[in-house]
Every structure is written in C-alpha cells, then in structure tokens.
Amino acid sequence: MITGDSTPRLAPGVRLQPDRVRGGFNLLSPEHVLRLNASSAAILQLCDGQRSLGEIVDHLAGQFAAEREQLANDVTALIETLQARRLVET
Amino acid sequence: MNAPAPFALLAELTHRCPLACPYCSNPLELDRKSDELAIEDWVRVFNEAAELGILQLHLSGGEPAVRHDLAELVTAAREAGLYSNLITSGIGLNEARLGELAAAGLDHLQLSIQDTEPENADRIAGLVGAHRRKRVFAGQVRAAGLPLTVNVVLHRSNIARLGAMVEEAIALGARRIELAHAQYYGWGERNRAALMPDREAALAARDEVAELRARHADAITIDYVPPDYFARYPKPCMNGWGRQSLNVTPSGLVLPCHAAQTIPGLEFWNVREHGLAEIWRASPAFEAFRGTEWMREPCRSCERRDIDHGGCRCQALALSGDARNTDPVCSLSPHHGLVEEIAAAGRKDRYVMRGRPAR
Numbered sequence: 001m002i003t004g005d006s007t008p009r010l011a012p013g014v015r016l017q018p019d020r021v022r023g024g025f026n027l028l029s030p031e032h033v034l035r036l037n038a039s040s041a042a043i044l045q046l047c048d049g050q051r052s053l054g055e056i057v058d059h060l061a062g063q064f065a066a067e068r069e070q071l072a073n074d075v076t077a078l079i080e081t082l083q084a085r086r087l088v089e090t
Numbered sequence: 091m092n093a094p095a096p097f098a099l100l101a102e103l104t105h106r107c108p109l110a111c112p113y114c115s116n117p118l119e120l121d122r123k124s125d126e127l128a129i130e131d132w133v134r135v136f137n138e139a140a141e142l143g144i145l146q147l148h149l150s151g152g153e154p155a156v157r158h159d160l161a162e163l164v165t166a167a168r169e170a171g172l173y174s175n176l177i178t179s180g181i182g183l184n185e186a187r188l189g190e191l192a193a194a195g196l197d198h199l200q201l202s203i204q205d206t207e208p209e210n211a212d213r214i215a216g217l218v219g220a221h222r223r224k225r226v227f228a229g230q231v232r233a234a235g236l237p238l239t240v241n242v243v244l245h246r247s248n249i250a251r252l253g254a255m256v257e258e259a260i261a262l263g264a265r266r267i268e269l270a271h272a273q274y275y276g277w278g279e280r281n282r283a284a285l286m287p288d289r290e291a292a293l294a295a296r297d298e299v300a301e302l303r304a305r306h307a308d309a310i311t312i313d314y315v316p317p318d319y320f321a322r323y324p325k326p327c328m329n330g331w332g333r334q335s336l337n338v339t340p341s342g343l344v345l346p347c348h349a350a351q352t353i354p355g356l357e358f359w360n361v362r363e364h365g366l367a368e369i370w371r372a373s374p375a376f377e378a379f380r381g382t383e384w385m386r387e388p389c390r391s392c393e394r395r396d397i398d399h400g401g402c403r404c405q406a407l408a409l410s411g412d413a414r415n416t417d418p419v420c421s422l423s424p425h426h427g428l429v430e431e432i433a434a435a436g437r438k439d440r441y442v443m444r445g446r447p448a449r
Contacts (some may be wrong), residue, residue, distance in 0.1 A: 005221055009266075011237075012235075012237040012265075013197055013198045013236075013265075015173055015197060015239030017143070017145075017173075019143075019170065020140070020143075020171070021095050021140075021141075021142070021143035022095065022143060026145060028145055028146065028173040028197075029173075029198075030197075030198045030200070030237070030239055031146075031175075031264060031268075031313070033097055033145050033146065086265065086266075086311055
C-alpha cells in the first residue's frame with residue numbers, strides 16, 4: 001500500500017537516464033527500455049528513496065502549475081504501475 | 091533503406107569458454123584468441139554504439155570472464171553511458187573480480203544454469219562440478235550487491251523441472267528468470283534430435299509457466315521463450331532484421347543476429363574497418379532483409395508481415411534452403427511439412443558437445 005509517507009526509489013538494476021539520440025528520458029532495466037514522457041521523468045527524478053511521496057508532490061506542486069490533489073493521484077498511479085513492473089520499490 | 095536507431099548491442103567478447111553446452115549460440119567455426127578485438131577497439135565500439143542510440147550493452151561470449159580486461163570494459167561501457175549486462179556462466183569469476191565489476195559500474199548480471207539436477211547440469215555443461223560452483227557464485231553476486239537474473243535453456247532433458255528451476259532461481263536471490271527453449275542453429279541444429287522436446291512436453295511447459303508466474307508473482311519475474319517448432323506462427327526474430335539490435339563477434343564482424351553467418355552470400359563489415367553507424371546503416375548484410383521488400387509469398391501479402399517480419403532468416407535457410415523464404419515454422423509456409431516431420435521424428439540422448447576455439 002502506497003501512502004504519503006512511502007519513499008519510492010528505483011529498484012536495483014534500474015537506471016533513469018537521458019537519451020542523447022532520441023531525446024527525453026529512458027528507464028533502463030535488464031532486457032527492457034521504457035521510454036518516459038516528460039511528467040513521468042520529472043516524478044522519477046525525485047524518487048531517491050529519501051523523499052516521501054508527500055514531499056515529491058509538494059516539490060512538483062512548486063514546479064508545475066497543477067492542483068496538489070491531481071498531482072498526488074498522478075504520482076501514486078505512476079509509482080503503483082512501475083512497482084507492479086518491478087521498476088520501482090517503496 | 092532508412093534504419094531506425096538500434097537499442098541493444100551484444101558484444102561477444104570471446105568464443106573461449108570453460109563450458110561446452112550442446113546448444114551454444116556461437117558459430118561452428120569459433121574465432122581464435124589471437125583474432126579477438128583489443129580493448130581499444132571495444133572501447134571505441136562502445137562509444138560509437140552510444141552515439142548511435144544504443145542503450146543496452148550485453149557483455150557475452152563464450153565466457154566473457156576469460157577476458158582479463160573485463161572490468162576495464164565495464165568501466166568503458168559506464169563512461170559511454172550504456173546500461174551493462176554481463177551474461178556469464180560464473181565460472182572464472184570470484185568475489186574479488188565481482189567486486190571490481192560492481193565498482194566499475196556493472197548494472198546487472200545474468201547467470202546461466204543448465205538444470206537443477208547437478209549431475210545432469212554438469213553433463214549438459216560438459217564440466218564436472220559446474221553446477222555446485224554456480225550456486226556458490228550466485229551468493230557472491232548478491233553479496234556484491236549486483237542484481238541477478240538466472241537463465242536456463244530448456245530442452246528435452248530438463249523441461250520436466252520448470253518448477254524446480256524457478257524455485258532454485260528464487261533461492262539463489264534472482265528477481266528474474268529467463269526460461270528459453272533451445273534454438274536450432276549451429277551447435278543447436280547439430281543436436282536438434284537430442285534437444286527438441288516432444289510436442290506434449292512443449293505444450294505442457296507453456297501451461298506450467300503460466301501457473302508458475304501466478305504462484306511466484308511476488309518473488310520473481312518469469313520471461314519465457316516458447317519453442318517455435320510447435321507454434322502456429324514464427325517468432326518475430328530479433329524483432330525484425332536490422333531494426334533494434336546488433337551483434338559484434340570476437341573478431342569484430344557486425345551481425346544482425348547470432349546465426350547470420352550461416353547465410354551464404356551476406357557481406358559483413360568489421361569494426362576494424364568501418365564505424366558502427368556506417369555498418370548499421372549501410373553494410374550489405376544489414377540491408378539484405380530490412381523492411382518487407384525482400385519478402386516472398388506468403389509473407390509478402392500477409393497481414394502479419396510487420397508482426398512476424400517473416401520469422402527467422404537463418405531458420406528459413408536451414409530448413410528450406412533459401413533465406414528469403416517464409417520461416418517454415420509458420421503454418422502458412424509451403425515448407426511447413428518439414429517442421430512437422432522434424433517435430434515428429436525420433437529423438438536421441440547423446441550430444442555433440444561444442445568445440446573449443448584454436449589459440
């Protein structure tokens with residue numbers, strides 16, 4: 001269960017990296033490349049295992065003109081999806 | 091032809107290997123040690139690969155650990171910005187070398203096991219004690235903090251133990267297991283009658299994998315490569331020729347796939363003479379089967395031509411005598427009867443073991 005206190009981080013063996021040729025960011029893992037959209041990349045750059053989900057949302061709210069509740073939903077949905085694919089841990 | 095940027099490079103650092111598995115993906119004629127690329131060549135190739143858009147580097151062989159400069163190669167991969175995956179038997183690596191690889195920035199390690207029954211595993215590997223050493227090695231991988239995948243090549247003498255393989259991989263600390271049926275090229279083609287499971291066993295394996303995925307969903311990811319001789323449509327080999335990935339052989343030839351050298355008349359270019367981008371975009375071997383123009387019927391007008399990409403060129407050659415034909419594994423191929431004959435033919439128990447490269 002993901003809460004505002006969860007501290008998401010990339011799973012071992014997973015790397016977030018800018019793509020020099022195609023632009024944007026990729027999430028690299030064994031045998032797999034996930035191309036990220038700009039908002040997913042912005043969220044994952046904050047997932048360092050230190051910041052809580054609440055702090056990540058606060059940070060993004062300061063960065064983008066978006067409602068905090070909507071941001072919280074987006075961040076939670078992304079973390080849940082990537083956790084199910086073993087790319088993120090909490 | 092316009093070639094998209096590739097994603098992955100398989101670097102076959104050497105054909106030397108302490109094992110002699112009968113399904114080895116190396117060619118029948120192995121590159122000798124004296125022909126292997128020097129580290130300077132590989133470092134240049136890694137940098138050119140990153141510039142070309144390649145993201146993932148698979149360090150393979152043979153056994154890549156027989157190269158004493160492996161940690162330097164990993165450092166070069168890291169500096170080029172490539173995600174590095176070491177594909178190893180574990181034989182020849184110890185705690186100290188693993189520590190060096192981890193410190194050099196290795197991202198992930200893939201360990202092969204041959205079976206869960208040690209005696210049969212060692213028989214397949216052609217090395218007594220190999221399985222025991224692999225179990226010790228897996229513990230060292232975890233201790234070094236490296237994420238681990240276990241891979242097992244499936245065939246008639248181990249296919250009954252899928253459940254045990256998944257349990258062993260979990261016990262070894264792997265978060266991912268690759269269960270891939272043997273492919274019948276090169277050494278595997280020579281050993282086809284000893285490797286190919288019966289139809290019933292192949293179909294049962296598919297169902298068992300589905301059950302194992304559900305049962306162990308919290309512990310491990312299972313990637314499964316089915317045996318294509320029992321399928322209705324062919325595998326989309328390499329996700330299409332020259333579309334996503336390339337192989338560099340120990341002596342520097344750049345291939346669209348492992349077995350491409352079995353196709354007569356293809357001209358491969360060498361990284362000693364050409365840049366990687368030029369080879370990817372313009373070398374005759376990569377251009378030969380890109381897109382759909384080269385296709386014959388029934389592929390040419392098939393609605394699956396951009397899904398299957400005609401299947402496998404090397405298999406089309408090996409079975410029908412012409413690499414331009416539809417992969418005979420496809421039930422629509424006029425040569426499909428050959429596949430059914432082979433699948434129904436008698437089986438053997440003895441292997442022709444893989445040879446050793448000359449010095």
